[in-house]
Amino acid sequence: MNTVRIIGGHFRRRLLKFPDSEGLRPTPDRVRETLFNWxxxxxxxxxxxxxxxxxxxxxxxxxxxxxARVVMVEKTPRVLAALQENHALLQKPPAVEIVRGDALQYLASTKAKFDLIFLDPPYQSGWIDRLESALPAVLNEDAAIYVEAEHEIASLGDWRTIRQGKAGEVHFHLLRRPA
Structure with a gap:
């Protein structure tokens, strides 16, 4: 099993375990630190x-x-099992909901609205383009979108990149709707 560390807040310094899985690339500590500074x-x-x-x-x-609420969507059974084990390790914080499913199916079926969406899909598979039209239905007016991709992203629908960085081969972006 691989590990990644929570860098801030109530669970700071806790280690999360996750299995090897194709396309699974945890967001590095330094990138998460930058994101939460933003x-x-x-x-x-x-x-x-x-x-x-x-x-x-x-x-x-x-x-x-x-x-207040964090919905985590994952479809790979081994990775999903590790998420559930980490949830238990953290004493099952009630704010966390783990959902087994496909990203597009989840977006099509949920009635929930979100203030922040994390998008770190498998690279080279066209996920960001496929998700773009489904995102507005689940975003609040002043919501932010965080995206990791293999290339730079200027916008997703009405959301424009306001901050960006690069770590190794990963481009990371924070997008907001213009005021």
Missing amino acids: LGQELDGQHCLDLFAGSGALGFEAASRGA
């Missing part, structure tokens, strides 16, 4: 969606920092 260290009361949860680093980090 967002503000606390996510008190926010509703977050981690659409390709993978290791759970982003979703559990959001829960650790006070998010």
Whole structure:
């Protein structure tokens, strides 16, 4: 098993375990630190969606920092099992909901609205283009979208990149709707 560390908040320094799985690349500590500097260290009361949860680093980090609700969507059985084990390790924080499913099916079926969506889909598979039209239905007006991709992203629908960085081969972006 591989591990990733929660870097801030209530669960700070806790290690999450995750299996090897094709396309699974946990967001590195330094990138998560940058992201939460951009967002503000606390996510008190926010509703977050981690659409390709993978290791759970982003979703559990959001829960650790006070998010009111974090929905983590994952379809790979071994990876899903590890998410559930990590949830139990953290004493099952009630803000966290783990859903087995496909990203597009989840977006099509949920009535929930989110303040922040984490998108870190498998690379080279066209996920970001396929998700773009489904995202507005689940986003609040002032919601933010965090995206990791193999290339730069200027926008997703009405959301524009306001901050971006690069770590190795990973481009990471924070998008918001213009005021």
